[in-house]
Amino acid sequence: MSDKIIQISEMNKWFGDFQVLKNINLEVEKNKKIVVCGPSGSGKSTLIRCINRLEEHQQGSIIVDGNELTEDTKDIEKIRAEVGMVFQQFNLFPHLSILDNCTLAPIWVKKMPKKEAEDLALQHLEKVQISDQANKYPGQLSGGQQQRCAIARALCMEPKIMLFDEPTSALDPEMIKEVLDAMVNLAKAGMTMIVVTHEMGFAKEVADEVIFMDEGMIVERAETKEFFANPKSDRTKLFLSQIL
Amino acid sequence: MKNLNFLQPDNKNLSTYLYTGVTLVSLSIFIVFLNSFFGKDLISFLPETISFLLPLVLGFIGLHLIRIDYSGLKFLDTVNKNINTNNFNAFLSLLIVFVVIKSLPPLLSWFIIDANIAGDSKDVCTGNGACWTYIKIWFNRFMYGMYPNPEQWRINLSFIALGFLGCLGFFATEKFKKYLTLYYVVIYPVIAFFFIFFFISGGPIFFDFSYGIIAAVISIVLGFFIPSKFKMYYFIIVPITFYILLKYVFFYEELIELGKLEALEWVETGAWGGLSLTFIVSFFCLIFCFPIGLFLSLGRRSDLPIIKYISIGMIEFWRGVPLITVLFMSSVMFPMFLPEDMFIDKLVRVIIAISLFEAAYVAEVIRGGLQALPRGQYDAAKSLGMGYWKMHILVILPQALKLVIPGIANTFLALVKDTPLIFVVGLLEIVGMLNLAKTNPEWLGFAMEGYVFASVLFFIICYAMSKYSYNLEQKYKTER
Numbered sequence: 001m002s003d004k005i006i007q008i009s010e011m012n013k014w015f016g017d018f019q020v021l022k023n024i025n026l027e028v029e030k031n032k033k034i035v036v037c038g039p040s041g042s043g044k045s046t047l048i049r050c051i052n053r054l055e056e057h058q059q060g061s062i063i064v065d066g067n068e069l070t071e072d073t074k075d076i077e078k079i080r081a082e083v084g085m086v087f088q089q090f091n092l093f094p095h096l097s098i099l100d101n102c103t104l105a106p107i108w109v110k111k112m113p114k115k116e117a118e119d120l121a122l123q124h125l126e127k128v129q130i131s132d133q134a135n136k137y138p139g140q141l142s143g144g145q146q147q148r149c150a151i152a153r154a155l156c157m158e159p160k161i162m163l164f165d166e167p168t169s170a171l172d173p174e175m176i177k178e179v180l181d182a183m184v185n186l187a188k189a190g191m192t193m194i195v196v197t198h199e200m201g202f203a204k205e206v207a208d209e210v211i212f213m214d215e216g217m218i219v220e221r222a223e224t225k226e227f228f229a230n231p232k233s234d235r236t237k238l239f240l241s242q243i244l
Numbered sequence: 245m246k247n248l249n250f251l252q253p254d255n256k257n258l259s260t261y262l263y264t265g266v267t268l269v270s271l272s273i274f275i276v277f278l279n280s281f282f283g284k285d286l287i288s289f290l291p292e293t294i295s296f297l298l299p300l301v302l303g304f305i306g307l308h309l310i311r312i313d314y315s316g317l318k319f320l321d322t323v324n325k326n327i328n329t330n331n332f333n334a335f336l337s338l339l340i341v342f343v344v345i346k347s348l349p350p351l352l353s354w355f356i357i358d359a360n361i362a363g364d365s366k367d368v369c370t371g372n373g374a375c376w377t378y379i380k381i382w383f384n385r386f387m388y389g390m391y392p393n394p395e396q397w398r399i400n401l402s403f404i405a406l407g408f409l410g411c412l413g414f415f416a417t418e419k420f421k422k423y424l425t426l427y428y429v430v431i432y433p434v435i436a437f438f439f440i441f442f443f444i445s446g447g448p449i450f451f452d453f454s455y456g457i458i459a460a461v462i463s464i465v466l467g468f469f470i471p472s473k474f475k476m477y478y479f480i481i482v483p484i485t486f487y488i489l490l491k492y493v494f495f496y497e498e499l500i501e502l503g504k505l506e507a508l509e510w511v512e513t514g515a516w517g518g519l520s521l522t523f524i525v526s527f528f529c530l531i532f533c534f535p536i537g538l539f540l541s542l543g544r545r546s547d548l549p550i551i552k553y554i555s556i557g558m559i560e561f562w563r564g565v566p567l568i569t570v571l572f573m574s575s576v577m578f579p580m581f582l583p584e585d586m587f588i589d590k591l592v593r594v595i596i597a598i599s600l601f602e603a604a605y606v607a608e609v610i611r612g613g614l615q616a617l618p619r620g621q622y623d624a625a626k627s628l629g630m631g632y633w634k635m636h637i638l639v640i641l642p643q644a645l646k647l648v649i650p651g652i653a654n655t656f657l658a659l660v661k662d663t664p665l666i667f668v669v670g671l672l673e674i675v676g677m678l679n680l681a682k683t684n685p686e687w688l689g690f691a692m693e694g695y696v697f698a699s700v701l702f703f704i705i706c707y708a709m710s711k712y713s714y715n716l717e718q719k720y721k722t723e724r
Binding site for chain 2: 049052054077078080081082083084085087089091092093094095104105108109110150153154157
């Protein structure tokens with residue numbers, strides 16, 4: 001088996017008449033960290049939402065960890081359990097405490113015993129440094145703490161891949177760092193990550209490759225150093241000049 | 245004292261304004277009070293129009309004079325802030341106080357002072373007040389309908405037992421807390437059903453009930469020795485087998501015949517009535533309409549076209565027809581479609597009809613809650629690998645139902661108050677009994693007392709429900 005954990009080929013997606021993703025080809029190897037950037041509306045979020053089938057693609061194929069994403073529902077849930085996702089708006093469950101947020105899926109989806117799930121959750125909460133907030137409710141936490149909890153919640157499923165959908169865009173500037181730190185630690189631990197973000201500092205620090213998207217197409221894909229040092233396409237140069 | 249400007253009271257001459265104002269207000273209230281309670285008119289020497297308006301004018305001026313900002317007197321500030329913020333509010337406050345004073349004496353006299361409760365016939369009711377004797381004499385009928393008097397202990401016992409079992413949840417220890425939902429959603433309704441239909445109904449069915457109990461107890465005891473792997477099948481198959489064994493093998497026909505003699509007397513549902521019937525109908529309709537409504541609301545949002553359109557059809561049909569026609573059809577038309585020898589009890593049909601009717605409303609209320617949830621909650625649940633049912637049970641419904649507690653309570657209150665409509669099929673709950681009692685030749689002319697009595701009872705029930713729903717809301721409130 002190859003160590004390509006995600007294989008996307010010739011993938012097209014439409015929202016109604018509007019084509020959001022055009023002819024996407026993307027292969028991601030195990031343990032690679034990939035940053036996806038680009039102007040808003042370029043289809044970055046839609047792309048990673050397609051990887052765990054929160055959005056359905058209409059053409060082409062997506063193969064995650066050897067399973068092709070099709071309309072077979074049973075498979076989808078198994079794959080989703082293997083692919084963790086962190087959202088821009090955190091999307092914690094407001095009716096459950098932080099600890100319950102983290103143990104809910106392991107207990108009910110993976111059938112883990114409660115005690116074990118709690119130990120695991122505390123361990124992951126410790127990693128993102130909010131284990132002292134375990135019994136509070138999401139509404140009582142700051143944005144940065146909530147986002148770190150969301151990361152811990154995704155990690156509790158022990159996923160093979162982590163997807164980040166603009167994890168810091170909804171945060172106050174002083175909270176961005178604590179979330180990025182948690183993500184850097186995760187990257188160092190060897191997780192396969194696909195991160196949609198505008199934080200170029202983060203990209204430079206941890207990414208193996210950077211993908212630049214515009215108008216639903218992958219415009220440029222390069223090694224991180226190469227990407228920032230000499231971008232090839234004009235569109236990328238323009239984008240970088242505006243953002244840096 | 246020179247700058248005394250009565251149009252603009254201020255802090256400097258506080259006491260002057262205050263004493264004048266308070267005197268005027270007290271005087272106006274005193275005049276109305278005397279007039280209303282003792283029929284004395286202090287100002288009858290004035291022309292009629294003026295004497296009618298004078299208290300209002302006096303009070304109005306008085307309130308104007310005491311309207312002083314930051315007077316330093318705590319009581320005065322409170323009064324000013326709450327009932328005396330400006331001229332218009334002062335006028336309304338005065339009007340309300342006067343109306344209350346005016347309407348108290350007639351109410352008091354009707355309810356208490358001139359009312360009769362002693363005696364046991366219509367003859368004692370000679371005064372102008374209410375005739376509570378009527379309620380007293382008919383009390384049993386209002387509570388139990390036509391249920392035979394010597395058997396009424398069965399209703400009492402059932403209700404007390406069910407009330408007690410219903411309160412068990414409050415005493416549950418931490419260890420049993422997680423089974424409470426199961427208890428209230430499944431076990432408690434089943435127990436209630438047994439009580440109502442076997443204990444209150446009585447008759448030979450009671451023996452079926454006892455076989456059922458024996459079968460259940462035996463199978464539960466044996467259940468402890470069964471590996472958990474087979475428990476699901478075990479608890480379905482074994483009780484039924486036991487039941488059949490007990491009924492058809494161990495107990496021969498003669499034994500059953502023998503038993504019937506000592507069984508509880510059978511009281512057909514047509515004889516049930518009064519407040520107890522109100523409770524029975526409301527209780528079962530509440531229990532059934534909620535899950536049905538829940539599934540309809542989920543069905544309406546389903547991606548599967550068949551389920552979706554069936555749900556929409558159900559909801560729109562039941563919302564589109566008046567309850568009274570539904571009840572009428574359930575009693576008159578529905579039996580026509582049944583096979584000749586099949587008979588479904590009238591009360592059961594009514595309960596099914598009301599449940600389906602209210603379920604449509606509950607469904608729409610719950611759908612409102614489901615739509616209020618952000619899409620991110622669905623995304624998050626899905627991304628953690630939850631399927632449709634896990635997502636809804638663990639994440640979506642707990643939040644949606646919490647949001648719609650006020651709406652659900654609203655629907656449930658409407659349901660309780662809709663129950664009197666079952667008179668169209670000949671079932672007489674409390675209002676039906678009132679209508680019956682008021683046409684009794686010996687007790688003509690006491691409809692008022694009856695309706696007041698029923699209103700008070702309904703108010704108590706509905707207010708308790710609304711209070712309870714408010715408590716639930718507070719209990720499940722978490723910061724968002």
